[in-house]
Amino acid sequence: xxxxxxVYFWREAWKSLRRNKVLTIASVSTVSICILILGMAVLMxxxxxxxxxxxxxxxxxxxxxxxALTRSQISQIEEQISRLDGVKSVKFVxxxxxxxxxxxxxxNKEYDLKSTLGKNPLPHSFEVKAKNPHDVPRIASKVxxxxxxxxxxxxxxxxxRLFAVTKWVRAISLAFIVLLSLGAxxxxxxxxxxxxxxxxxxxxxxxxxxxxxxxxxxxxxxEGILLGTLGALFSILLLAGAYSSLVxxxxxxxxxxxxxxxxxxxxxxxxxxxxxxxxxxxxxxISLNRFLDV
Amino acid sequence: xLVQFYNVSKIYSNGVKALDDVSLKIERGEFLFLxxxxxxxxxTLIKLFFREEAPTRGQIFIASRSIVRMKRSExxxxxxxxxxxxxxxxxxENKTASENIAFAMEVVGANPKEISQRVAEVxxxxxxxxxxxxxxxxxxxxxxxxVGIARALANRPLLLIADEPTGNLDIDTSREIMELxxxxxxxxxxxxxxxxxxxxxxxxxxxxxxxxxxxxIADNPNGESIV
Ligand SMILES: Nc1ncnc2c1ncn2[C@@H]1O[C@H](COP(=O)(O)OP(=O)(O)OP(=O)(O)O)[C@@H](O)[C@H]1O
Ligand SMILES: [Mg+2]
Numbered sequence: 001x002x003x004x005x006x007v008y009f010w011r012e013a014w015k016s017l018r019r020n021k022v023l024t025i026a027s028v029s030t031v032s033i034c035i036l037i038l039g040m041a042v043l044m045x046x047x048x049x050x051x052x053x054x055x056x057x058x059x060x061x062x063x064x065x066x067x068a069l070t071r072s073q074i075s076q077i078e079e080q081i082s083r084l085d086g087v088k089s090v091k092f093v094x095x096x097x098x099x100x101x102x103x104x105x106x107x108n109k110e111y112d113l114k115s116t117l118g119k120n121p122l123p124h125s126f127e128v129k130a131k132n133p134h135d136v137p138r139i140a141s142k143v144x145x146x147x148x149x150x151x152x153x154x155x156x157x158x159x160x161r162l163f164a165v166t167k168w169v170r171a172i173s174l175a176f177i178v179l180l181s182l183g184a185x186x187x188x189x190x191x192x193x194x195x196x197x198x199x200x201x202x203x204x205x206x207x208x209x210x211x212x213x214x215x216x217x218x219x220x221x222x223e224g225i226l227l228g229t230l231g232a233l234f235s236i237l238l239l240a241g242a243y244s245s246l247v248x249x250x251x252x253x254x255x256x257x258x259x260x261x262x263x264x265x266x267x268x269x270x271x272x273x274x275x276x277x278x279x280x281x282x283x284x285x286i287s288l289n290r291f292l293d294v
Numbered sequence: 295x296l297v298q299f300y301n302v303s304k305i306y307s308n309g310v311k312a313l314d315d316v317s318l319k320i321e322r323g324e325f326l327f328l329x330x331x332x333x334x335x336x337x338t339l340i341k342l343f344f345r346e347e348a349p350t351r352g353q354i355f356i357a358s359r360s361i362v363r364m365k366r367s368e369x370x371x372x373x374x375x376x377x378x379x380x381x382x383x384x385x386x387e388n389k390t391a392s393e394n395i396a397f398a399m400e401v402v403g404a405n406p407k408e409i410s411q412r413v414a415e416v417x418x419x420x421x422x423x424x425x426x427x428x429x430x431x432x433x434x435x436x437x438x439x440x441v442g443i444a445r446a447l448a449n450r451p452l453l454l455i456a457d458e459p460t461g462n463l464d465i466d467t468s469r470e471i472m473e474l475x476x477x478x479x480x481x482x483x484x485x486x487x488x489x490x491x492x493x494x495x496x497x498x499x500x501x502x503x504x505x506x507x508x509x510x511i512a513d514n515p516n517g518e519s520i521v
Contacts, residue, residue, distance in 0.1 A: 004405060005403055008400065208378055210402050210449070
């Protein structure tokens with residue numbers, strides 16, 4: 001593409017933005033509002049995802065061992081479990097430790113279970129974590145088959161329901177974001193169509209004197225990118241300000257693990273900026289094609 | 295031979311048959327009037343030249359190239375060789391006379407030096423010197439049509455097509471515009487003009503094609519017997 005043309009395209013785009021101030025403001029506001037809503041949805045989804053990840057990563061299984069096992073049998077079992085596919089960590093919990101934990105959960109010294117019961121009723125156990133929490137049920141059934149393991153607990157039933165819920169939450173938020181994006185494209189295309197409609201005579205003339213479709217499109221695309229980026233910029237500033245004050249006000253107070261990592265948020269904001277530019281271009285493309293058909 | 299139509303018919307999507315089996319030939323350098331009652335198909339015929347409409351049947355050659363089987367991407371090249379003049383001028387109100395003319399060259403990617411040179415040239419040619427910086431709203435109808443003609447000439451077309459270029463002008467102004475078109479024709483550009491203005495055609499003694507209900511009913515080399 002010739003430099004002369006590039007200069008021409010940018011100048012035309014800029015002229016058009018300045019000439020149709022009302023439409024420019026309308027388009028930028030439309031993009032802003034769309035990106036703002038989209039950004040809120042994405043932030044909510046990201047946070048919901050964070051919560052779900054946390055819940056899921058808490059899922060682990062406990063393998064209770066038969067009583068009369070020797071030390072070497074126990075370490076053999078540990079071997080076998082850690083060799084299973086998808087196992088992240090295996091931690092031995094002796095019956096004494098288990099009892100101490102139990103007592104502690106009842107409020108320290110008040111209950112001396114051992115003397116009450118006469119002996120420690122608890123078995124040795126292994127706490128097994130999976131690399132992917134979704135593998136827990138599968139691994140648990142394998143662990144249960146190992147000789148010397150008499151029972152595996154992982155919150156059977158509850159965990160499956162948790163996974164079902166998180167799956168649906170993820171699918172629904174994804175669908176929500178896709179729908180929002182489509183709505184945004186439609187809204188932006190409609191606004192941009194007004195701007196293009198105002199210049200239909202110019203486009204018709206360009207076509208009749210022999211301008212190529214791309215020569216006509218470029219200034220409009222540049223205009224769309226500028227509108228989209230500008231609109232997105234406004235909404236990101238607003239969104240970033242609101243979210244950071246939200247995080248600093250409640251992030252430390254509640255147990256909810258808000259997404260606060262700088263890089264993740266920055267990536268999100270950059271993605272929203274790009275989304276603004278893309279919405280601008282796609283909106284322009286959709287609206288423009290009809291007028292090029294001369 | 296610049297233009298050849300072979301058995302061309304045009305039926306619009308609403309079923310109206312605007313052209314019915316039209317065949318004609320136009321030589322380089324000719325001046326040709328298209329006449330006929332309202333609805334005869336003059337504008338439709340004109341639109342076929344630069345592919346604003348495509349024919350339903352038949353074959354059209356311009357400078358020996360078929361424009362019927364032409365790809366969409368080749369249409370701009372065709373149009374750069376054809377200047378179009380409109381009855382309602384179709385000037386951009388927010389551009390001055392010279393900007394309106396330059397526009398036609400800018401959008402086909404001409405370079406700025408070439409543009410300013412050529413704009414001055416055609417302004418001179420159509421007799422608009424001194425009005426370069428006037429906006430269309432500040433010009434008379436005749437002057438606006440001169441801008442329209444200058445714009446059509448900017449890219450040095452082989453063929454100038456005008457659909458009722460004097461339709462919105464009084465008779466004296468129309469005669470001036472006719473003189474300008476004859477002048478352009480004398481300098482070598484082929485001109486095709488659709489019109490209802492019998493007096494102008496009678497005075498011109500040029501070739502006349504008469505259309506009625508989409509058919510060519512007469513083709514007279516100097517217009518006498520028709521008008
Ligand atoms: N885009 C269109 N769609 C459908 N029908 C059309 C279209 N354009 C023209 N027609 C019809 O085709 C026929 C020929 O119209 P055309 O405009 O070519 O006539 P014309 O000779 O230019 O008339 P006038 O002298 O009034 O300008 C008319 O019946 C008209 O209604
Ligand atoms: Mg007509």
